[in-house]
Amino acid sequence: MAPRIPAAVGERLAKLAASGGDVADLAAFVAIPSVSAQPPHAPDVRRSAEFLRDRLRKAGLTAEIWETQGHPSVYAEWLGAAGGEAAPTILIYGHHDVQPPEPLEQWGTPPFTASVRDGRLYGRGVVDDKGQVYCHVLALEALLQETGRLPCNVKLIVEGEEEVGSAHFDALIEKKKERLRADAVLVSDTPMLDRDHPSICYGLRGLAYLEIEVAGPDHDLHSGGYGGGVANPGTALAEILASLHDKRGRVAVAGFYDDVVRMPGRERKAIAKLPFDEAGWLKTVGAPAAVGEQGWTTLERLWGRPTCDVMGVMSGYTGPGAKTILPSRALAKISCRLVPDQDPGKVASLLQAHVRKVAPAGVRVDVRVLHGGKPWRAEPRHRVFKAAARALEAAFGKPTVFIREGGSIPFVRTIADILQVPCLLVGFGLPDENAHAPNEWLDLSNFRKGTLACVGLYAEVAACIRKSPPKPAE
Ligand code: BES
Ligand code: MN
Numbered sequence: 269m270a271p272r273i274p275a276a277v278g279e280r281l282a283k284l285a286a287s288g289g290d291v292a293d294l295a296a297f298v299a300i301p302s303v304s305a306q307p308p309h310a311p312d313v314r315r316s317a318e319f320l321r322d323r324l325r326k327a328g329l330t331a332e333i334w335e336t337q338g339h340p341s342v343y344a345e346w347l348g349a350a351g352g353e354a355a356p357t358i359l360i361y362g363h364h365d366v367q368p369p370e371p372l373e374q375w376g377t378p379p380f381t382a383s384v385r386d387g388r389l390y391g392r393g394v395v396d397d398k399g400q401v402y403c404h405v406l407a408l409e410a411l412l413q414e415t416g417r418l419p420c421n422v423k424l425i426v427e428g429e430e431e432v433g434s435a436h437f438d439a440l441i442e443k444k445k446e447r448l449r450a451d452a453v454l455v456s457d458t459p460m461l462d463r464d465h466p467s468i469c470y471g472l473r474g475l476a477y478l479e480i481e482v483a484g485p486d487h488d489l490h491s492g493g494y495g496g497g498v499a500n501p502g503t504a505l506a507e508i509l510a511s512l513h514d515k516r517g518r519v520a521v522a523g524f525y526d527d528v529v530r531m532p533g534r535e536r537k538a539i540a541k542l543p544f545d546e547a548g549w550l551k552t553v554g555a556p557a558a559v560g561e562q563g564w565t566t567l568e569r570l571w572g573r574p575t576c577d578v579m580g581v582m583s584g585y586t587g588p589g590a591k592t593i594l595p596s597r598a599l600a601k602i603s604c605r606l607v608p609d610q611d612p613g614k615v616a617s618l619l620q621a622h623v624r625k626v627a628p629a630g631v632r633v634d635v636r637v638l639h640g641g642k643p644w645r646a647e648p649r650h651r652v653f654k655a656a657a658r659a660l661e662a663a664f665g666k667p668t669v670f671i672r673e674g675g676s677i678p679f680v681r682t683i684a685d686i687l688q689v690p691c692l693l694v695g696f697g698l699p700d701e702n703a704h705a706p707n708e709w710l711d712l713s714n715f716r717k718g719t720l721a722c723v724g725l726y727a728e729v730a731a732c733i734r735k736s737p738p739k740p741a742e
C-alpha cells in the first residue's frame with residue numbers, strides 16, 4: 269500500500285470493490301438520464317444534482333445545489349483540516365450532465381441501465397464524467413469514514429451543463445469565486461494516454477461551434493421541373509464546406525492562424541518521446557489512415573493545432589431509395605478546436621466573414637454561433653505536478669506521463685484565470701471508452717485504481733502545498 273494511503277482506507281475500498289458495492293452505487297447515478305442538451309431531460313439533470321448532493325452528504329461533506337440560469341451545479345465542502353482556513357485547500361471539479369445517448373439502436377445494453385460485462389461498466393456517462401466524479405466521492409467517503417478527516421480542506425464543484433458549453437457556469441464561478449478559493453484545482457474529466465500510463469494533462473483545446481444555414485427556394489421543388497433553374501442549397505453548402513481547407517489540410521479561413529502560438533521545439537520533442545502507439549490508436553479509431561494538417565505528427569495535430577471540422581450535415585431527402593426533390597435548405601454544424609491564444613469569438617467572426625465571402629449566388633446564408641470556450645495550457649513546472657505524479661505512480665504502479673488533450677473543458681480556463689493557482693487534470697478514462705458515442709464504457713480496474721489514486725493525490729498535494737514557503741505579508 270502506498271505510504272500516504274491509510275491502511276484502513278485501502279482495506280475499505282478493496283472490500284467495496286470485491287462486493288461490487290461501488291459499481292452498484294455508481295449505477296444508480298448513471299440511471300438518471302441527465303442529458304443537458306435535451307430540454308425534456310432538464311428535470312433529470314436536476315434529479316442527478318440532487319442525487320449527488322445527497323450522496324456527498326452521506327459521504328460526510330456538507331453539500332448544496334448551486335443554481336445557474338441553466339442546469340444546476342452541486343457544491344460540497346469539508347473544511348475541517350488541521351490549521352483551519354490556513355490549511356491547504358483543493359478544489360475538485362467534475363460534471364454530472366451527460367451527452368445524448370442517440371443512436372439508441374447501436375447500444376448493446378440500454379444506456380441508462382449500467383451493465384457489467386468483462387470487467388467493463390457500460391452506460392452513458394460512466395466515464396464522462398459520472399464514474400470519474402465517483403472516484404472522488406468514494407475516496408472522500410473512505411477517508412472521512414475510516415479516519416474522520418481529510419489531509420486538507422476540500423471543495424467540490426460538479427457542473428450540470430459542461431456538455432452544452434457551460435454557457436451559464438462562468439457567471440456562477442465569478443459570483444462564487446471567494447467560496448471557491450483554493451491552492452490547487454483538481455479535475456478528473458480527461459483520458460489517460462493509455463492504460464499503462466497514468467497521465468497529467470496540462471493543455472486543452474478551446475472551441476468555437478457554429479451552424480451554417482443555406483436557404484434557396486422557400487419550399488422543396490420537383491428536381492425535374494426546377495433543377496437547373498435555381499441554385500441548389502445542398503450544392504452551395506458543399507461548395508462552402510469544401511472551401512474551408514486547402515490541399516495541405518490547413519484551414520483556409522483568412523486570419524485563422526493569426527493568434528496561434530506555435531508549439532515550442534522542446535515540447536514537440538517531449539511529445540515525440542511519449543509511448544504513443546499510433547498503429548494501436550488507429551485500430552481503435554477504425555479509419556484507414558491518420559490524416560490532417562501536413563507537417564505535424566498525429567499527437568501534435570490533436571493537442572497543439574487548431575481544426576475546423578464538420579460535425580453534421582443535413583439537406584434534402586435522406587430516407588431509403590431515391591426521391592427527386594431539390595431541397596429548399598441545407599444546414600451544417602461546424603466545430604473549430606482552438607489552441608492558445610486563439611479566441612472563440614474572434615474565430616467565429618472570421619468564419620462568418622469567410623462563409624459570406626465564398627457563398628455562391630442565388631442562396632441566402634446565415635451563420636449562427638452556438639457556443640465557445642477558450643483554450644488552456646499550463647507550464648507544468650509547479651512542484652504540485654510532481655507530487656501528483658508520485659501519487660499516481662503509487663496507485664497505478666506505472667510511470668506518470670505529461671500530456672495535452674484535444675478536448676475542451678471551459679471551466680479549466682475560467683478557474684485558472686480567476687484563481688491563478690495550478691490546475692491538475694488527472695483523469696482516469698481510457699481513450700477508447702467511447703465517450704459521447706454508443707456503448708460508452710468504464711474500465712472497472714481503472715476506476716478502482718483511480719479511486720485509490722485520489723486518496724493518495726489529496727495527501728501528496730496537501731503535503732506539497734504545506735511545504736511551500738509562506739507568502740510575504742502585503
Ligand atoms: N471530458 C470531455 C473533455 C475531453 C474530452 C477532454 C477528450 C479531453 C479529451 C468533456 O466532457 C467534453 O466532452 N467537452 C466538450 C466541451 C464542449 C461541449 C464545450 C467537448 O470537448 O466537446
Ligand atoms: Mn467530460
Ligand code: MN
Nearest residue numbers: 396431703704
Ligand atoms: Mn464530454
